[in-house]
Amino acid sequence: MRRKRGGALAAIAMAGVLAMAGCAKDSGGDGNQAAGEGGGGEPGSCVTNEAPAAPEGNGEEQTTEHGDIDASDHKIGLAFDVGGRGDASFNDAAAAGVDRAVEDFGAEKGSESPAAGSESEAAKEQRLRQMAEQGNNPIIAVGFAYAEAVGKVAPQYPDTEFALVDDNSVDEKNVTPLVFAEEEGSFLAGVAAAYKTSECQVGFVGGVQTPLIQKFQAGFEQGVKAAGGDNIEVKSEYLTPAGDISGFNDPAKANVKSKSMISQGSDVLFHAAGASGQGVFEAAAEGDALGIGVDSDQYKQKTLADVKDVIVTSMLKKVDVAVYDYIAAVADGNPDDLPERFDLSVDGVGYSKSNPDIEDITEELEGYKKAIVDGDVEVSETPEG
The missing domain is CATH 3.40.50.2300 (Response regulator)
Known part of the structure; x- marks a missing residue:
């Protein structure tokens, strides 16, 4: 192997964010509700903490210029x-x-x-x-x-x-x-879920319970907590245990799990379940809930056109990049020069903006993104508990 990637990130330094963000949002969160209580309000009413300041220009994505590359012999x-x-x-x-x-x-x-x-x-x-x-x-x-x-x-x-x-x-x-850095992109998905829930309860659906997919869960849970403190409850479920990778290709099982979570009060579901995600979105569409996609901008995927309106954003893991x-x-003979890890600082992860329904919280998401890139927030790779 040419290089070892960066090690596990430190445990989340959430105190800094919460210190910056001690006041309730004007949308109605008062910070005194117990987790899962006080639902049925408007989106944003479950948020208790003010977001860090967004950068000027709202964080334009970086693009890599490769010049004249000839890969015709590859x-x-x-x-x-x-x-x-x-x-x-x-x-x-x-x-x-x-x-x-x-x-x-x-x-x-x-x-x-x-x-x-x-x-x-x-x-x-x-x-x-x-x-x-x-x-x-x-x-x-x-x-x-x-x-x-x-x-x-x-x-x-x-x-x-x-x-x-x-x-x-x-x-x-x-x-x-x-x-x-899946946990960093998933943190932003958690922030989005906190702002979009009106029931003060959101859900995570993982495909296979492995350390990799737990990074998505960990970041998501921390992002929800950063924005909503203890006011928002997170329910997390997995489709299959480690060793059984069928959880990445079982939309029917994901649909059943998601319907159960929605019936229990979760109104925003984030999945890290590969092709099983279609079942999550179908359940969200039937249950008047929202979904958050993963890896690709799933709002734009042709195979998901029938349910795209529920996909408020996607956690982008830029495998394509x-x-x-x-x-x-x-082709240029220098694979050693790639980033050691594709994280927020190199736009290796992020969130999609193709659904206009995300526009009202872009400033908040960019604020949290900047806080992570600047080191003011450190996101853990492992879920609590």
């Missing part, structure tokens, strides 16, 4: 996670990065193959070996589930470059990890 292989291209989430983001590199840099689109829900390590290894034998270079393994397979296959093909999304445990010269930048770096 054939890009994509080993997808479960769900593959078309999941409207994680895999589609990786695919978008490859598609853009093909268009901008002249790279050749190579082999694509999705993982099965319960496949063996041998099957993953076979997929990667087959891609290498077919001349794909680089090969992008999408998801932490490929870590063991990449660790075995990459040394066998030292002239082939591999990228491993969401894992930095493989210590090989030709392996570049692409990891993200990381993959695109990685291909450019490989």
Whole structure:
């Protein structure tokens, strides 16, 4: 591995934010309600803490300029996670990065193959070996589930470059990890949920209960607390335990879980569940609730067009940007120059603004984003309890 990514962030330094934000919002939050009580008001009425000041210009996104990159001699292989291209989430983001590199840099689109829900390590290894034998270079393994397979296959093909999304445990010269500060982007999703709930109760739906997905949960819960203190309750549920990755591709189960959470009072649901997220949004649409997407801007996804109006924003995990930048770096011969971690400071994570319903709280979201980038707020990677 070319470089080790940054270690776990420190526990959340929420006291600084709450000290800056001791007053109630004009929208009606008085800071004295118990969690889950006082619902049925207007959006924003559950918020108790004033947001940090937003930067001038409301935080314009950074763009990376690559100059003249020629990747015409590179054939890009994509080993997808479960769900593959078309999941409207994680895999589609990786695919978008490859598609853009093909268009901008002249790279050749190579082999694509999705993982099965319960496949063996041998099957993953076979997929990667087959891609290498077919001349794909680089090969992008999408998801932490490929870590063991990449660790075995990459040394066998030292002239082939591999990228491993969401894992930095493989210590090989030709392996570049692409990891993200999911907890930072999810913190902003939590802030958005706090401002959009009128019931003072929100929910998190995780696909598989792994440390990676718990980073989404942790950030979300902390963002809700930053804006709403103890006035807003967060319910968190997982579809499958660690080791069973079918939770990333089971919309029916996500729908049942989400309907249950909505019936218990949650009116904003944030999911980190891959293709299962469709079930979350369908439940939100039926239950007069709101949804927050993940990874891609799910408001714009064609496969979610029927439920897009409930997707108030999405936590952007910019796998597309990381993959695109990685291909450019490989073509330019300098993959070591990529960020050690794609976080808020490099716009590696963030939130979407395509749904106009988010516009009324953009200033607050940008204020919290600035506070995280400036180090005034540190977001923990692990949930409390």
